[in-house]
Amino acid sequence: MTEINYSLTGFDLAGGDRHGQSGRPEPRIRVNGRAAGALAMGKSRLVVMMAAFTVGFGAVGAKLVDATVSFGGAKEPSVARAAARTMPQVRADIVDRNGVLLATSLHTASLFADPKLILDANEAVQHLTRVLPELDPVALMADLKSDKRFVWIKRNLSPRQQQEIFRLGIPGLNFQREERRVYPQGNLAAHVVGFSGVDNNGLMGIEQAFDTRLKENDEPLRLSIDVRLQHVLRKELVNAVEEFRAIGAAGMVMDVKTGEILGMVSVPDFDPHAPPPPQEEQDTDPRFNRNTLGVYEMGSTFKIFNTAMALESGQVHMNDMFDATRPIRIGRFTISDFHPENKWMDVADVFKHSSNIGSVKMAMEVGPQAQKDFMAKLGFLRQANLEVPERGWPMVPNPWREVNMMTISFGHGMSVSPVHLMAAVGGTVNGGVMHPATLLVRDNVNEIPGTRIISEKTSDQVRKLMRLVVTEGTATKADAAGYLVGGKTGTADKVKGRSYAANARISSFAGAFPMNDPRYAIYVMVDEPKGTKKTFGFATGGWVAAPTVGNIVAQIGPLLGVKPQDANAPEIIQALAIRPPPAPGSGTGAQVAAIPVTMTSGEDRD
Template identity: 35%
Template sequence: MTALASGSHRVRLASKRQHLTLTAQVRLVAVLALFALGVGAILLRLTFIGVFGEQAQAATRSALVDPGRGDIVDRNGVPLARTIDGYAIRVVPDRLIGDRRVLARKLAEIFPDTSEERFLKLLSRTKPTYLRHRAVPEEVNRVHALGEVGIEFPREKERFYPQLQLAAHVLGYVHPDGHGVSGMERAMDAELIDPKKRLTPSALSIDIRVQAALEDELGKGMKAYDAKAAAGIVLDVETGEVMAMTSLPSFNPNQFDADSIAFEANQVTYRFFELGSTFKPLTVAAAIDAGTVTSMARRYDASRPLKVAGFQIRDSHSSGRWLNVPETLVHSSNIVTAQIADELGPERLQAVMRKLHFDRQAEINLRERAKPLWPAQWGRLTNMTVGYGHGIAVTPLHLASAYAAMVNGGLYRPATLLKLNPADVPRGERVFKASTSARMNQLLRMIVRDGTGRKAEAPGFRVGGKTGSAEKPGAGGYRRSSVVATFAAAFPMDKPRYVVIVMIDEPSGNQASSFQRTAGWTAAPVVAKLVPRIGPMLGVIPDDRRDVDVSELMPLLWKAPGTKSDDPV
């Protein structure tokens, strides 16, 4: 029995050893197989990288760190729009444990701009839905404190505008779906979401310092004169770059809501106006270029209203005498400007207006551009009224580009909101002769020194420009109580570098403006305060020893004893 037991034990031991050996072999095979798979994966990855190179690596980096929408900066690199990681608030309805109506009421208390009924509707949906995009941390904490497990707080890319409402109409804003809705966000949408291009900030032509000064002075003017709205632009006449552009009232693109919609339209590019007497220098320049005005001393009859086709053209403040060309602009005579336009003729005046692009949308990067109101019939009377800025309506941007062409030597360049390299500056299209441009610089300076634009004077900066006060059209004709007051300026006039357009919409005419609503009393003073602020930022240093030489023209200005020419139109 002992021998039998011993044999049986040896058999069991041998069987166990075989089992252990087999198990070890199986494990070894499995380890080898896993190792082989690992090596194969590495080889496959190396082959993939070798074949697809940088594309594969870029895709991997993008998947790991998605930079979101590209940044926008000003011309000096100051951030204007950035993408940050923000919070959203989302509900998963089938995970809610509390009473939905109670939860809706509490959410409405946290977010007063959304009703309890609206939240209840969102909470009652069958699929997960967002309750809030771009929630601030304080709001997230308050919702989290409700203790509802069915509410989640996913992180998402959020567009942030660090300058708040500065340059809001230039930048625009972004829809929650990640695409631009207006402004440069819309215009550059494809570039800002392009994986290759978005890694480099997009530089605008805007100088945020100049932008801040423009918005501040315009806002002060709008408030002081109790105006409906205001708009302004600062344009580089040598490049077409927009240094600043604003439309007031404005909005905060970080908090674009139902109340912001009323202020969304950019008045500089998307609304047109009859800009009145600011057109007179353009008409005179066209006449000088065409040779119908050959002498600054020639006089025209402004002693009485001009009757044309049953219509009377009058001056706001009649001089009651004959005026020469400098006096026509200095005193802003409709009567003489109409005669100059009449001699020029519809064909030639139209040709100049077309060269200035007054018959089409203004050239700029924005999608929000209005087409001017071009006369359907351009007869003799229309030609005369267009000469002094009535019967045609353009945007302030059109006017800025036209003045740039008039003062920079005669070349029209399209406006741009992108920072340009010197090699990218367009050569420009010839509109006026260089000699005509030089003459107009003298005349514009005289208007500020001795005429309707005297309140735009900024000592040392050699400002030139023209006032324009146009009654707004309404039912049954023009409304005398509603005026668009515009001042079109350039500086320094001895070598013009920047054009400034300031427009005040419906100033009330109160004590701040000596109870006057015209541009000389409302828009011009804004220019006088703005230019000294932005000049040094733009490299224009005040110098009282320099000025454009107008000595040959000054003897042509006649003033009766005791009279004043500071009653601006």
């Protein structure tokens, strides 16, 4: 037995001298050498145990911090690295021109598993499919029994789903923090904004075109569209599709001074939160953007450009007369008017009555090469310059022969997209300078790109002709009281394959307002409409697209701050008169052209 001897030699309670103030001796413990070694060993073991506890609790604390920050960490380094590789970057918001949110990102949790740590795959599958019934049990079982160290179970869980899975307490399951893209306006701007995938990469529209910008810049991306106009456009287009049993429709509103597209809608559309897979038949594909990707023969809306070209060339003048008394025959083709007037016509009559014969003869004064050059100046021979990847290539004749010149003069034999048409209409009516269409806000009005396509004089003449079509011609139903709408109707048979389809047409209207000082261009097309009792069986542009435009303008005019004007005010008549107003006391024959007349027949021409 080890003997330990104790002896008291003094005890300093105050920490001072060996002998305290009382003079009593300080207690002292004497330990022999063997006992001292035992105490030292115990002290070392205590230090080691304390260090071990510190490291252990530190590791637990680190895990808790990791779980708090990352919704649970992987237990194996390989799993952690796999999860880190899938961590998406935060995308910037997308907003409309007024700051209304179109797309944003929310934090979500995504569920993944390390199959090596799953103790009972069968039990795990039963529990998981009860919480997430959309999971495929067979595929999930295969994943959980695989030799992988990382498999996704479900991306972007709701908070409730995450909590229910957490309560299951299944080893091997973990959560990864991710970003989920949310589109507060739903279908409203689906074709413009597009959507992103589960890995937060843009897959369509603005989301795809500006994918890098949205990942690298936190500032919201501001578009030119106005959500208020989007609502009006979509409502009226959906109504037109339903009324005329059409397969689709499209529409746009553009600022002709800047090229900014304020509204762009294509129906049918889709929910960007759950976009449908692409379909083979583009006409019925909800993802197909008719405004930018579709290319069509535009029918008589092309007469806007044919007339502008002829007047700008100097070979044709407003008072020139053209023989429209008989059809034109070239080779095996015959060009005739839908409702022939069978008379000589000046430029105003050709445009107002939408005469194909008169349009051809105007183009013949210019020639095929000059026509091709003018179409190139309008941008009709290349893709539209717009900030979305979904853009169609025009279909143009090659070689460009005389027969092509003839058919193109009235909108057949050449196909362009509606956005091509809108940019050209804007440049034709705004004084002659075409601004590239854009889906982004142009803040600096002094740096707006533009190309002069016609003179101010020609632009003024075309504006008056377009107003005449609405007051006296084929588009009286496009008029909206106070907004001085002008434009041109168009009806074109659809090309399917290598031939024209029977009873399948595009009915459209392209125009602008107010025509005394145009600020906004507007376009509506309805795809394969059917006539109704109300339209006497007609499904042409004047019966289908024109009234839709009238409804739209009446609603968006106040939103755009356009002040209504009296169409019969002398200054308005003076500004839009095709021919000079008659002198006081002159005959009434010259007055007819200056007075708006509402037609009751003939509106089915285009």
